[in-house]
Amino acid sequence: MPFTAEHDALRETIRDFVAKELRPHAEEWEAAEWFPDSVFRRMGELGLLGLRYPEKYGGQGGDYFSALVLAEEMARCGSGGVGMAISVQSEMATPPILKFGTEEQKQKYLVPAIKGEKIASLGITEPDAGSDVANIRTRAERVDGHWRINGSKLYITNGVRCDFILLVCRTGKPEDGAHGITLFLVDKNLPGFEVSRKLKKLGMYSSDTAELSFNNVEVGDDAVLGEIGQGFYNLMWELQGERLIGAAGSIAGAEVAFEETLKWCKEREAFGRPIGKFQVNRHKLADLYTEITVAKNFVYSVAEKWNRQEYPVAEISMTKLVVGRVTSLVADTCLQLYGGMGYMAETGISRYFRDSRLIRIGAGTDEVMKEIIAKTALGL
Secondary structure, eight states, X not given: OOOOHHHXXXXXXXXXXXXXXXXXXXXXXXXXXXXXXXXXXXXXXXXXXXXXXXXXXXXXXXXXXXXXXXXXXXXXXXXXXXXXXXXXXXXXXXXXXXXXOOHHHIIIIIHHHHHTSSOEEEEOOXXXXXXXXXXXXXXXXXXXXXXXXXXXXXXXXXXXXXXXXXXXXXXXXXXXXXXGEEEEEEETTSTTEEEEEEOOOSSOTTSOEEEEEEEEEEEOGGGEESSTTOHHHHHHHHHHHHHHXXXXXXXXXXHHHHHHHHHHHHXXXXXXXXXXXXXXXXXXXXXXXXXXXXXXXXXXXXXXXXXXXXXXXXXXXXXXXXXXXXXXXXXXXXXXXXXXXXXXXXXXXXXXXXXXXXXXXXXXXXHHHHHHHHHHTSOO
16 A cells, blocks of 8 residues: 555544534535535645645645545545545646746745635636647737637636636647647636636536636736646646546545445345345445455556656556446446435435546546557557
């Protein structure tokens, strides 16, 4: 196991926080399709939004496995949307600021994000461009010494509540493809930056997901993150961490669902004995336990490479692909073992069934992962 005594102590602290301050509100937040912004501030106070960030920016100076501990324990909060929103804050929208940002950008955006005082979002997907990032249409044009942004983004987590967005824009010609994309840090309060609508979803109810529009939003050169025209390549680096942390949280969610189902199978009786005593169900549970264990350990092995600053693109893609398959299997099998009760919202298994489906779509579909594996590992 890659975890040290320090990681174990961190896990105990986070598990206690989740059990006392998050889990009791899960049903309420799911029903409201929202959780309060105070959760970000509270987690910032506890140092949980900067576990692997340098102390000079308010972080805890830990390693990548500290972030994995948080992702795994957030899976126990009973509401997948909360964990996802926190991951966007700490592992998706802010890592590029640390890696590519200026000192001024780090002080303006990273430091308050780690404190939970500013909420971040990441703007990639558009109505006509999801996995095909190189063909986004949101455009930033150079006008009179500043940049003018026009376009729209879709399916943006934290989009309703965010204070700023890491925005992917086209700055070159359409024919430039990946070479004509730049990243911008854009404040929500700027004129022309609007939330078009809050979107309804199959799962992850408690997280806000938005469609955003940009109508002549003006920013200065200080809003450019990294080099002009290098946004696509910087974003590809970000997506590796996003996929890996997503896989870690998802397989942890599968483990929680399995634990709850195992308990149910030991307690629920049919035909005079616990349903877990029937061979067909025992074998289903054994299969799930095996698949979860294998997938989780594969996540850890790839995370060790990422922690060493390696760039294992094929392995990360395989991790996400495998975890997606396992979580789908776990979700379907666990719901089936619960029977009619599994179809009821009160058990939480139906919620997990809905929430777990996202890992096979978000940050790149299964099909995109296969394409990456074919190109990078197989030379096809």
